[in-house]
Amino acid sequence: MTPEFVRIASVIEPSESQRALASDLARLCDGRASAGSQDRIAYARDLWPKATYWAGLGKVPRPPDAICWPRDEKQLANVVAFARARKIPLIPFGAGSGVCGGAIALTGGITVDLKRMDRLRSVDHASRLFTAQGGIIGENLERELAAHGLSLGHFPSSIYCSTLGGWLAARSAGQLSTKYGKIEDMCQSLTAVLGTGELVKVRARPSNGPDFTQLLIGSEGTLGFITEATMFAVPQPATRAYRAVRFRTLEAGAEAIRRILRDGLRPAVVRLYDPFDTVIAGKGKTKFAATDEHHRDGIQVIQERAPLAAKLAVRAALGKPAALNRLADLLRECLLILVFEGDADLCSAEDEQALILCRELGGVDLGAAPARHWMEQRYAVSYKQSKMFAAGAFADTMEVCATWDKVLPVYRAVRQAVSPLGFIMAHLSHAYVEGCSLYFTFSATAPSPEEVVERYDAVWREALGAAMAAGATVSHHHGVGFSKAGRLHEELGSPGVNLLRALKRTCDPDGILNPGKLGLGGEA
Numbered sequence: 001m002t003p004e005f006v007r008i009a010s011v012i013e014p015s016e017s018q019r020a021l022a023s024d025l026a027r028l029c030d031g032r033a034s035a036g037s038q039d040r041i042a043y044a045r046d047l048w049p050k051a052t053y054w055a056g057l058g059k060v061p062r063p064p065d066a067i068c069w070p071r072d073e074k075q076l077a078n079v080v081a082f083a084r085a086r087k088i089p090l091i092p093f094g095a096g097s098g099v100c101g102g103a104i105a106l107t108g109g110i111t112v113d114l115k116r117m118d119r120l121r122s123v124d125h126a127s128r129l130f131t132a133q134g135g136i137i138g139e140n141l142e143r144e145l146a147a148h149g150l151s152l153g154h155f156p157s158s159i160y161c162s163t164l165g166g167w168l169a170a171r172s173a174g175q176l177s178t179k180y181g182k183i184e185d186m187c188q189s190l191t192a193v194l195g196t197g198e199l200v201k202v203r204a205r206p207s208n209g210p211d212f213t214q215l216l217i218g219s220e221g222t223l224g225f226i227t228e229a230t231m232f233a234v235p236q237p238a239t240r241a242y243r244a245v246r247f248r249t250l251e252a253g254a255e256a257i258r259r260i261l262r263d264g265l266r267p268a269v270v271r272l273y274d275p276f277d278t279v280i281a282g283k284g285k286t287k288f289a290a291t292d293e294h295h296r297d298g299i300q301v302i303q304e305r306a307p308l309a310a311k312l313a314v315r316a317a318l319g320k321p322a323a324l325n326r327l328a329d330l331l332r333e334c335l336l337i338l339v340f341e342g343d344a345d346l347c348s349a350e351d352e353q354a355l356i357l358c359r360e361l362g363g364v365d366l367g368a369a370p371a372r373h374w375m376e377q378r379y380a381v382s383y384k385q386s387k388m389f390a391a392g393a394f395a396d397t398m399e400v401c402a403t404w405d406k407v408l409p410v411y412r413a414v415r416q417a418v419s420p421l422g423f424i425m426a427h428l429s430h431a432y433v434e435g436c437s438l439y440f441t442f443s444a445t446a447p448s449p450e451e452v453v454e455r456y457d458a459v460w461r462e463a464l465g466a467a468m469a470a471g472a473t474v475s476h477h478h479g480v481g482f483s484k485a486g487r488l489h490e491e492l493g494s495p496g497v498n499l500l501r502a503l504k505r506t507c508d509p510d511g512i513l514n515p516g517k518l519g520l521g522g523e524a
């Protein structure tokens with residue numbers, strides 16, 4: 001599916017049919033619907049960097065014809081029935097923080113924003129479970145849980161601007177996932193309104209039969225709306241232990257993580273920065289600042305943190321990425337951040353044991369300060385990517401996952417593939433006994449806006465192609481959305497795609513839910 005584009009300046013007054021649509025939806029959602037031009041422009045994109053770049057050029061994929069904000073499942077089911085009868089596309093919308101174009105309308109339709117369904121409904125202390133509505137923003141959820149002495153243990157960098165339903169829909173991972181798991185590991189049951197309009201409640205880990213929660217988790221709005229979920233809670237941590245270790249090579253640091261996990265230690269945070277990322281981070285001294293998910297705007301943050309690296313990166317962005325990447329190959333220090341949390345005795349025992357393992361591999365203890373600083377800065381997320389785009393460059397991130405035998409081959413393959421095209425660096429995080437996630441950041445530029453878009457596409461094509469050829473998954477936690485839809489089909493293969501399509505036909509027989517996403521109803 002190819003998006004239709006409109007000039008932002010041309011989205012002025014709603015048409016008659018858009019006005020009529022909004023007034024029908026307003027009747028279904030106690031007045032909360034709009035076809036206003038500002039709303040349609042605002043909901044025309046999510047935080048997919050390419051869409052931000054398009055916006056800078058004055059265009060957006062065709063905006064939704066109307067937006068509505070149902071209050072509850074009954075209103076939502078009525079909206080679905082209304083759209084089904086008229087074959088109008090419905091686009092589920094959490095907070096629009098997705099970075100793969102998953103919440104973009106592409107060809108118009110109705111964007112259904114679930115943020116009015118934002119309540120923490122109940123807390124079951126005995127079972128340590130809570131039930132919350134899908135539209136609740138992460139930060140609000142954590143604040144409410146903290147009042148009960150609990151936490152979900154899920155802290156994505158986007159916690160201020162993403163929802164529980166969006167996390168479940170896109171298989172999100174938080175910064176503490178090595179201890180608490182990804183969002184799909186935290187769900188006990190969920191409620192959804194399917195594309196048929198039916199309300200279903202499905203339970204994880206049933207005593208028998210398939211686990212239907214796992215069919216809906218990761219479905220990115222193509223099968224149904226996740227309206228409510230019962231989640232496993234964890235206690236607020238009693239204490240934390242912080243540790244930073246320097247390694248001579250990425251190989252040694254990766255091996256340390258593998259052994260830490262294999263030996264049963266469970267740090268909440270594990271982050272190993274490659275040599276260039278470590279330089280930008282300030283060599284692990286206390287001035288180290290998080291170069292976390294989107295914590296940087298590529299060159300902009302480089303400029304703030306490391307003047308020399310900044311000059312080099314700017315030069316790279318101006319067209320000499322291969323030289324900078326070759327220089328990075330000469331660097332020889334990798335920073336590992338570990339944070340343990342929970343019971344004080346356990347934390348200090350785990351910290352001590354992890355340090356022993358790191359030292360066996362040549363790791364040098366840098367103390368607690370760099371890790372503590374990372375923790376303090378972990379939400380210092382900057383959303384100023386558009387400034388970089390306005391300057392004629394782009395930055396984006398790619399997160400994939402691989403088993404330990406393939407982690408370093410994937411790292412090398414992606415660096416090699418991207419090096420001629422853009423500046424690239426990476427860190428390893430979200431560790432498991434069997435492998436970990438690799439998080440790449442790249443930036444580049446080209447002489448004209450059209451060539452920037454071409455370069456952006458080329459970097460992604462080369463990076464994801466190399467990663468998958470070396471054995472990585474299509475994504476680890478950002479989801480697939482529109483931008484990686486075709487690649488998902490490569491990963492699933494024909495039988496997997498057939499199953500996915502069969503599921504789609506059952507849950508959404510009219511194909512109205514989020515067309516074009518996950519490669520259902522069109523491919524990127």
Ligand SMILES: Cc1cc2nc3c(=O)[nH]c(=O)nc-3n(C[C@H](O)[C@H](O)[C@H](O)COP(=O)(O)OP(=O)(O)OC[C@H]3O[C@@H](n4cnc5c(N)ncnc54)[C@H](O)[C@@H]3O)c2cc1C
Pocket residue numbers: 046047091092093094095096097098099101102103114134135155156157158161162163164165166167168169170171172173174175220221222224225226227293294381477478479481514517
């Ligand atoms: C600065 C920044 C930092 C980020 N950091 C992280 C991170 O640390 N970890 C991480 O995992 N991700 C991260 N992301 C990506 C993003 O926050 C996640 O993908 C998140 O899960 C999206 O949630 P959302 O509520 O904003 O969903 P949206 O962006 O609104 O939607 C995402 C997809 O899910 C669908 N959807 C949304 N809500 C529902 C629902 N209730 N039912 C069914 N389908 C639905 C949409 O149609 C769309 O396909 C980051 C993004 C940014 C911009």
